[in-house]
Amino acid sequence: MDKQLNVVPFISVDRMMRLVHSIGVEQFLVELAQYIEEDFLRWNSFDKTPRIASHSVDGVIELMPTSDGRFYGFKYVNGHPKNTRDGLQTVTAFGLLADVATGYPVLLSEMTMLTALRTAAMSAVAGKYLAPKGNSTMALIGNGAQSEFQALAFKALLGVDKLRLYDVDPAASQKCARNLARHGFASIEICSAAAEAVEGAGIITTATADKQYATILSDNMVGPGVHINAVGGDCPGKTEIHSDILLRSDIFVEFPPQTRIEGEIQQLAEDHPVIELWDVIAGHAAGRSSERQITLFDSVGFAIEDFSALRYVYDKTVGAETLEFLDLIADPDDPRDLFGMLMRSPAAMPA
Amino acid sequence: MDKQLNVVPFISVDRMMRLVHSIGVEQFLVELAQYIEEDFLRWNSFDKTPRIASHSVDGVIELMPTSDGRFYGFKYVNGHPKNTRDGLQTVTAFGLLADVATGYPVLLSEMTMLTALRTAAMSAVAGKYLAPKGNSTMALIGNGAQSEFQALAFKALLGVDKLRLYDVDPAASQKCARNLARHGFASIEICSAAAEAVEGAGIITTATADKQYATILSDNMVGPGVHINAVGGDCPGKTEIHSDILLRSDIFVEFPPQTRIEGEIQQLAEDHPVIELWDVIAGHAAGRSSERQITLFDSVGFAIEDFSALRYVYDKTVGAETLEFLDLIADPDDPRDLFGMLMRSPAAMPA
Numbered sequence: 001m002d003k004q005l006n007v008v009p010f011i012s013v014d015r016m017m018r019l020v021h022s023i024g025v026e027q028f029l030v031e032l033a034q035y036i037e038e039d040f041l042r043w044n045s046f047d048k049t050p051r052i053a054s055h056s057v058d059g060v061i062e063l064m065p066t067s068d069g070r071f072y073g074f075k076y077v078n079g080h081p082k083n084t085r086d087g088l089q090t091v092t093a094f095g096l097l098a099d100v101a102t103g104y105p106v107l108l109s110e111m112t113m114l115t116a117l118r119t120a121a122m123s124a125v126a127g128k129y130l131a132p133k134g135n136s137t138m139a140l141i142g143n144g145a146q147s148e149f150q151a152l153a154f155k156a157l158l159g160v161d162k163l164r165l166y167d168v169d170p171a172a173s174q175k176c177a178r179n180l181a182r183h184g185f186a187s188i189e190i191c192s193a194a195a196e197a198v199e200g201a202g203i204i205t206t207a208t209a210d211k212q213y214a215t216i217l218s219d220n221m222v223g224p225g226v227h228i229n230a231v232g233g234d235c236p237g238k239t240e241i242h243s244d245i246l247l248r249s250d251i252f253v254e255f256p257p258q259t260r261i262e263g264e265i266q267q268l269a270e271d272h273p274v275i276e277l278w279d280v281i282a283g284h285a286a287g288r289s290s291e292r293q294i295t296l297f298d299s300v301g302f303a304i305e306d307f308s309a310l311r312y313v314y315d316k317t318v319g320a321e322t323l324e325f326l327d328l329i330a331d332p333d334d335p336r337d338l339f340g341m342l343m344r345s346p347a348a349m350p351a
Numbered sequence: 352m353d354k355q356l357n358v359v360p361f362i363s364v365d366r367m368m369r370l371v372h373s374i375g376v377e378q379f380l381v382e383l384a385q386y387i388e389e390d391f392l393r394w395n396s397f398d399k400t401p402r403i404a405s406h407s408v409d410g411v412i413e414l415m416p417t418s419d420g421r422f423y424g425f426k427y428v429n430g431h432p433k434n435t436r437d438g439l440q441t442v443t444a445f446g447l448l449a450d451v452a453t454g455y456p457v458l459l460s461e462m463t464m465l466t467a468l469r470t471a472a473m474s475a476v477a478g479k480y481l482a483p484k485g486n487s488t489m490a491l492i493g494n495g496a497q498s499e500f501q502a503l504a505f506k507a508l509l510g511v512d513k514l515r516l517y518d519v520d521p522a523a524s525q526k527c528a529r530n531l532a533r534h535g536f537a538s539i540e541i542c543s544a545a546a547e548a549v550e551g552a553g554i555i556t557t558a559t560a561d562k563q564y565a566t567i568l569s570d571n572m573v574g575p576g577v578h579i580n581a582v583g584g585d586c587p588g589k590t591e592i593h594s595d596i597l598l599r600s601d602i603f604v605e606f607p608p609q610t611r612i613e614g615e616i617q618q619l620a621e622d623h624p625v626i627e628l629w630d631v632i633a634g635h636a637a638g639r640s641s642e643r644q645i646t647l648f649d650s651v652g653f654a655i656e657d658f659s660a661l662r663y664v665y666d667k668t669v670g671a672e673t674l675e676f677l678d679l680i681a682d683p684d685d686p687r688d689l690f691g692m693l694m695r696s697p698a699a700m701p702a
């Protein structure tokens with residue numbers, strides 16, 4: 001038995017950034033996408049539950065647990081749209097991976113950065129099965145914290161190298177374009193309207209952050225054959241896509257019980273047909289099946305994707321010499337003698 | 352806005368033990384009990400949900416969230432009875448307190464030690480309202496990790512100074528007696544049977560750890576007027592008290608929807624009457640009302656008690672010079688520019 005069981009490997013924000021750079025952002029996204037696909041392929045081996053949300057006036061705090069029987073993982077994540085006014089992140093997150101056999105944590109990790117990466121990797125995995133072939137242009141509507149990650153994931157996994165950016169705040173588009181300038185895109189165009197951004201794009205990614213019913217895409221903007229990657233609608237009352245578009249689309253989702261509460265499809269009837277993405281990946285259902293079909297990935301973010309991300313980071317860091325450890329788990333020599341550990345610890349000595 | 356929002360104060364196991372010693376174990380239990388009583392008095396201001404459990408062959412991993420609208424707290428806790436065979440703790444835990452207004456964590460803390468303390472403080476709070484007056488003897492059946500904390504909490508809050516110990520393993524009783532030897536008890540007696548331990552005791556505390564239906568207390572052991580503090584039954588299939596005793600007792604519980612699943616009352620009909628402890632503390636319901644009444648606190652441990660414990664530790668440590676901080680929250684200068692933070696961080700430099 002490892003003597004180190006009382007300490008928990010810790011991936012700080014700095015450590016996560018160093019890990020991403022040591023692998024390379026695009027390679028990280030490609031490998032993370034592989035982990036997500038692996039886990040979606042064994043979908044039925046996971047415990048699944050909609051996230052456990054605690055809503056307040058200003059936002060929501062959620063726990064997202066899942067388990068494959070070997071590991072247990074959960075993510076803590078908040079969503080507070082007004083936070084940006086105070087210079088805070090809208091979404092912050094951290095997560096934990098534990099050994100199901102003992103219940104002992106094996107990894108505690110920041111997940112603000114990791115969630116941005118896994119959300120983009122997930123979108124690109126869906127895009128692999130749903131986006132039209134032979135079109136390497138993506139409209140990117142909403143150029144906030146998630147936008148660059150989406151762009152790089154679609155470039156790395158699908159070869160999308162032409163971007164058309166739009167945001168209600170032009171400064172956000174400029175920031176996005178600047179950040180992506182030296183990442184090998186053939187063209188990055190800043191557009192002055194969403195309708196302009198979608199022109200000629202085979203993929204339309206929406207990633208806005210307003211917590212209200214908004215119509216980022218209206219019906220006349222969406223022609224046949226496109227793939228819509230709807231990332232921003234992710235809680236009750238927050239949607240981006242006009243329901244008329246939804247009604248013309250084949251809709252693909254992660255975990256229906258959660259998506260019906262949080263996704264674009266909260267606008268539709270409760271029994272509106274949707275296709276589970278894992279069924280597509282596993283070959284049980286068709287992805288894109290015709291040139292004129294409109295496909296829509298109603299992304300809300302599911303616990304299994306976070307599990308895949310934690311599992312990937314765990315595999316990449318376990319045993320690393322530079323790993324930091326937290327003294328998080330009380331581990332008395334005699335498990336029945338927690339009190340003795342307290343009384344005999346150096347902490348009992350006067351300073 | 353505090354510049355330190357990207358880092359999270361961290362209470363390690365060592366730090367928790369130093370905190371306990373700096374306050375004194377008994378004083379810590381007394382103050383923690385006050386926090387629990389305060390929170391039980393405002394019971395209706397909390398979001399309440401039964402814990403979210405992930406069961407496996409060897410044990411269970413649980414998340415226990417709650418919120419009072421100002422703070423959000425949750426605990427991660429496992430229960431793996433076979434762990435002790437491998438020199439591991441049956442129960443380990445950590446928890447987090449966050450600011451509801453922003454979703455940002457304000458404290459990450461070990462909770463193995465803290466859970467042992469809060470469980471004992473909770474039992475003593477219940478004992479204040481339910482135990483018979485004028486009897487300072489407690490039988491303590493099950494002398495594992497929880498036993499000394501129970502003994503000290505009842506001594507500090509109720510003046511219980513005579514202990515009668517019993518455990519199926521005499522070594523556990525010897526350990527418990529040894530650990531408590533210099534803590535001011537008038538007498539500590541090791542008994543050779545549970546029936547012997549309960550003789551003359553006004554309070555009977557059961558705190559065994561077997562994950563199975565067990566009968567630690569059978570009907571003939573329990574005479575009129577005693578208070579039973581049933582700590583060990585805390586998950587489906589795990590009980591300690593014969594149902595005949597339950598049927599003769601007035602049963603007090605924390606949160607009925609959780610206790611009906613996990614507590615001793617899982618042996619009874621779903622509508623068997625129980626009294627909510629918070630109603631007693633708030634004066635809405637009677638606690639002990641007669642000398643011959645058998646009272647039973649069916650303790651399973653509820654999220655609000657962990658919240659109280661985190662809130663207490665937060666109040667005791669906030670602003671302390673020696674506080675340790677974790678780099679857990681990504682905090683870019685521009686909240687929309689998470690990618691820029693990644694790309695411009697020192698982590699991007701070749702080592």
